[in-house]
Amino acid sequence: MQQFFEALMLLCFGLSWPVNLVKSIKARTAKNTSLFFIILILTGYIAGIISKLISKTINYVFCLYVINLVVVFANLIVYFLNKKLDENSANN
DSSP: OHHHHHHHHHHHHHHHHHHHHHHHHHHTOOTTOOHHHHHHHHHHHHHHHHHHHHHTOOSHHHHHHHHHHHHHHHHHHHHHHHHHHHHHHHHO
16 A cells, blocks of 8 residues: 555655656746755655665655656756757857
8 A cells, every 4th residue: 555655655755756747848948947846756756766765665656756756857958958048149
């Protein structure tokens, strides 16, 4: 039952990240985006993955951690791309 609720938590958190990613791509700006927050979330998912590796519980919950990590990492990449766009438009 514990893994079910952990998976549910990851699904709830994880659903917001693709939405945020699309929003960031469409916005084409890093304004109102917190780099600290993205790094904090990445750190949390990495800690969850390490926890699963240490406890040797590689299962569907582990997969959710990895999927969420990948999507949040994509948000990080888009943040830096948008920051570059912001800098370029400020210089023009």
